[in-house]
Amino acid sequence: MRWIVGAILLLVVAVIFRLGLLAYSMYALLAAIALSRYLANRWSSDLEAKRTMNATQVGVGAKVAVVVTVDNRGKVPVPWMLLEDLLPRQALIHSPPPLEVAGQRLQLVSFRSQGTKTILYQMKCNRRGYYQIGPLIAETGDVFGLYRRFRVLSDPSFLTVLPEVVPLTGFDIASRRPIGEVLMSYQLFEDPTRIRGVREYRAGDPLNRIHWKATARTGTLHSKVYEPSTVAGVTILLDFHHEAFDRADEPVRSELAVTATASIAAAVCEMGQQVGLCTNGRDAADRIRTEGWTHQRLRSRRDAQAAGMRDRSDRLRPVVVPTERGDVQLQRILETLARVEKSDGLNFPQLVMESAARLPRSATVVAMLSIVTPQHAIALSNLRKRGFAVTAIVNTYDEYRYAELAAPLVAERIEVRQLKNREAIADLCNKCMIH
Incomplete structure (x- = not known):
């Protein structure tokens, strides 16, 4: 904006004082500014990107490949474009980092008319976590450096790295109580696999509690009594x-x-x-x-x-x-x-x-x-x-x-x-x- 205001002021001065060479120069400068602005806007608006990951949920130690494809949909070539697929800072600190990156996720590229560029990199997942991958951002500008344009080309993806599981030893397999069998002081519910004894049938006892052998032997209905729940x-x-x-x-x-x-x-x-x-x-x-993410x-x-x-x-x-x-x-x-x-x-x-x-x-x-x-x-x-x-x-x-x-x-x-x-x-x- 300052370049435009300055050029217009100089053009007005050149016209008032009939300075033809200066006026011609300001016309050329204004035309260059307008063309630069148009091209910078055109280069950034014609780009589209898509990110592909071979997995979104992995375990610790796994490797995830990321492929980002950027297409120039316009017919105007792009002389330079800085592309970066962002990763959170927390994922790149410590030694080793939670996500160890191999490959170039930051590249300076140029596009032909309707050309395509691909960014390839791989992440080794050293620590469990929930990581934001992306967004892909692009910066470009005119060849004179007068205008710089910034765009977000893709939404982020999210990677879940599950925690490591260490096999435990020493469980009491026979009791099938891996953390321990605890006899409660009151009966929460009964364990039908553990019969404590037999008693006479009471009204309301379900049929599956009837002890048929004791019933046949005594001639009267008897019900099973189970151990209290553990x-x-x-x-x-x-x-x-x-x-x-x-x-x-x-x-x-x-x-x-x-x-x-x-x-x-x-x-x-x-x-x-x-x-x-x-x-x-x-x-x-x-x-x-x-939700409500506005790229503009x-x-x-x-x-x-x-x-x-x-x-x-x-x-x-x-x-x-x-x-x-x-x-x-x-x-x-x-x-x-x-x-x-x-x-x-x-x-x-x-x-x-x-x-x-x-x-x-x-x-x-x-x-x-x-x-x-x-x-x-x-x-x-x-x-x-x-x-x-x-x-x-x-x-x-x-x-x-x-x-x-x-x-x-x-x-x-x-x-x-x-x-x-x-x-x-x-x-x-x-x-x-x-x-």
Whole structure:
């Protein structure tokens, strides 16, 4: 705009004072400015792009190939275009980075009339997470450098990297109680596979309870008496509040907690028992803002990077996968763990308070903790007093630190186990948790 205003002013001066050479130069400059602006707009508006990924959900260690095809639909060649398929900064820091990129996702290219360019790169997924891939942005301008145009050519895609699952050892296979068999002080429901005895028939007893051999032998109806229900399965309470983790240990300890949680859930599902998850972390999908995305309002790379994902989430309720059994239950839990992020919302005692009504008494409550305060111990003790079977896993490497954190839990008669490192995950359930 300043170039145009200056050229017009000089042209007016040249006309007033009849400076023919200057007037001719200003006419040529204005024509060059108009042509440059037209070409810059034309070059950016004629481009279309499409991104293809060979997978949108993978496990840790997998490689994902990304192919971005950019077409020039116009008949005017484009002398230069800077193309970049954006990735979030958090995915490229640390060593190794969560997404290790091989190939060029930033390229300077030129297009023939109706030409096509392809961007190829590959990502190795080193850490679980929910990653935004893209958008593809393009910058171009006229050959004189007077105008610069910026466009978002494609919407972002999203990649889910599932957490690692470590096989657990030491389960009591015979009892089919991977986390422990807990005899309740009251009868929640009866286990039809475990007959305790026989009694005389009472009005209202269903036919499937009748003990036909005893009935035939005595001549009167008798019914089976079953053992009271035992606790089977697990509900995992994962503390993912950011204050629970020391910055010096991150992201190692938080990722270890997720891996241990995923491994326990996988083992319980493999045994055919119910499993659930409740965490005070936030779901990364809550930060997605794809609705109402207006490309025309984006004027820089920073705008494009912020267009799809918010930096913060105001979520103040637990992320819950209800405790159930079934073939798809493990997949639900793994997908939730892939997206979970540390939060500054609910602390762990508040998580217990908010989720207590959702916890089935028929499953052991396993608390995955990285810090233990008296409030943590009281919250878990209240669950135990209400009839829940409770076990705590303390996520720390140092033995002295573990003894310090475990003390308030032991004082409340809660069984505690240490998650020392990745190798210790396999032995977390090496003995039955009998209360």
